[in-house]
Amino acid sequence: MKIITTVFRLILITAIATGSALLFGCTRPSSADNQASIKPAPAADSSNRTPPAQNPEEKIPRISAEDAKKLVSENKAVIIDVRGTDLYKLNHIKGSLDFPLNKLETGEFTGLPKDKKIIAYCTCGHEQTSSRAAVILTKAGFTDTAALLGGLHAWETAGGAVEKQ
Numbered sequence: 001m002k003i004i005t006t007v008f009r010l011i012l013i014t015a016i017a018t019g020s021a022l023l024f025g026c027t028r029p030s031s032a033d034n035q036a037s038i039k040p041a042p043a044a045d046s047s048n049r050t051p052p053a054q055n056p057e058e059k060i061p062r063i064s065a066e067d068a069k070k071l072v073s074e075n076k077a078v079i080i081d082v083r084g085t086d087l088y089k090l091n092h093i094k095g096s097l098d099f100p101l102n103k104l105e106t107g108e109f110t111g112l113p114k115d116k117k118i119i120a121y122c123t124c125g126h127e128q129t130s131s132r133a134a135v136i137l138t139k140a141g142f143t144d145t146a147a148l149l150g151g152l153h154a155w156e157t158a159g160g161a162v163e164k165q
Contacts, residue, residue, distance in 0.1 A: 057131035060138075062149040065158035068119050077117035079148070082133040093121065093152065094161035101129055104136045114142055121148035121155065 063071075071077035072095065080099040081088045088098040097111065099120075112118060118137055122129035130147035137145045148155065156162055 056135045057128065060127075060131040060134040061146045062127060062131075063117075063119055063146040064149050065154045065160055068146075068148055068155070069158065069160055071117055071119070075116075077119050078113060079119045079121060080112070080133070081122075082120050082129050083122050087123075089165055091152070091162055091164040093155050094163045096121070099133070101133050101136075104133050107140070109137070109140055109142075112137070112142065117144040117146060118142055119146050119148050121151045123151045123153065127151060 068077065068079065072079060079093050079096040081092045081096045082099055082101045082104065084100045084102075085098055088096075088100075092098070099108075099112070118134070120130035120133040120137070121127075122133075124130070127147040127149065130151065134145035134147050150157070152162070
């Protein structure tokens with residue numbers, strides 16, 4: 001009986017961990033990212049100290065929901081939902097475009113204007129997925145990208161319109 005209870009708990013924990021990624025639309029680093037993070041650090045050399053490399057996602061500007069709403073209303077920005085099509089269908093920022101991160105990673109940018117700010121959003125705690133999308137867009141030649149600070153929740157809290165299924 002104890003073994004069955006333990007197995008059930010493990011299954012439940014696994015289901016919750018997997019489900020939270022699906023529910024919140026956040027992504028985990030790719031295997032390449034994981035490999036990069038487990039490389040041994042170079043030997044310390046006191047004559048040539050350089051600061052550790054900064055994660056490119058950390059350099060992406062964040063934009064508040066209020067500022068994003070203003071830019072969209074002025075037709076100066078486009079908002080993209082990078083969580084995935086299934087989550088987009090459940091609920092999304094009204095007028096946002098469905099551009100899942102995996103679509104962007106394959107180089108699919110059809111329909112995205114280069115003359116407007118592209119604001120990516122997700123529901124991650126620190127805009128992990130949306131900032132990764134902004135990095136991809138920047139590398140593809142989009143010069144004005146940002147991640148929505150606080151994501152979908154911040155948009156709703158600021159009174160932004162959301163469409164739900």
